């Protein structure tokens with residue numbers, strides 16, 4: 001087998017020195033250089049004070065957005081940074097009027113709960129939420145999604161890769177159907193971007209959300225929102241703030257006069273330290289390229305499945321690599337307690353009720369770590385340590 005060139009990145013991630021880190025679907029490992037970036041934030045604040053706003057801080061939500069844009073196929077100035085996906089989804093959904101006949105929101109049954117909470121919140125403004133249930137809690141047949149989209153649909157919300165099961169949805173087909181019906185699509189890329197190649201412009205999605213904390217190794221507090229360029233001038237988010245104003249420093253009272261560009265999707269003061277932290281991971285993912293990350297991920301998730309099969313564990317992820325994102329889910333008795341015991345043994349994974357133990361190799365994962373993780377699960381389960 002050819003040597004794994006991506007392993008050269010391991011030294012850039014301190015936690016890998018002592019921990020089997022299979023949890024990048026939740027919190028990507030911290031790049032060593034992120035500590036330097038946070039130090040740089042502190043020094044800038046200390047030495048430049050308020051001048052820092054004019055020396056880069058003001059533009060940071062778009063500058064970091066551009067770094068993410070090149071990972072997801074967006075053009076410059078098409079991605080803005082916020083604190084998290086929940087707020088990005090809220091901003092996008094707040095662009096619409098739900099009182100007319102086109103008031104339906106179709107949401108996939110594998111969507112992240114925050115997104116659904118937001119859509120249900122819009123019911124008080126007249127929205128009708130249609131949740132397309134997953135028959136098995138893990139996958140969602142494309143036909144069910146397509147059939148739910150009709151001429152009354154205004155917004156279709158799809159999780160590209162489902163958080164619980166890592167099932168990959170056919171964003172292209174769903175977007176085509178939505179557009180035929182006159183609806184717009186908001187894609188949640190949180191579990192895909194950085195581990196699965198995504199091209200928002202080729203797909204034609206209208207909005208996309210995600211964040212730096214997981215596969216992009218950018219730490220918490222840096223969510224992103226992509227908006228299709230030609231939609232931009234006609235969208236007016238109700239969830240807004242002074243940074244979205246055409247002339248923010250005129251502090252005009254009354255209704256907002258929106259900025260003509262992506263600034264119109266910002267609101268108040270950005271989370272500057274989180275944006276400093278996010279830069280390194282995004283640069284590294286850009287440098288490696290998601291095609292290479294995906295190729296390795298397919299190989300290692302396949303290997304994890306083989307190891308779990310050999311150990312007699314129930315694998316709940318799709319066996320077809322095309323329908324499987326970066327995570328492998330195995331269901332063992334007392335999975336939650338097993339996960340806690342694994343952490344005590346320096347193997348980091350997580351557990352989701354209704355699914356099982358989620359394990360995610362990333363570009364920095366060594367093959368031996370897959371064997372170690374499955375071996376430890378087996379030892380814990382077979383050893384009767386957890387009852």
Ligand SMILES: Cc1ncc(COP(=O)(O)O)c(C=O)c1O
Pocket residue numbers: 083084085086087112114159161162163188189190191211223
């Ligand atoms: C697919 C997906 N969407 C949204 C979220 C929530 O994101 P946030 O905490 O940034 O709102 C998660 C978090 O795990 C997720 O996996």
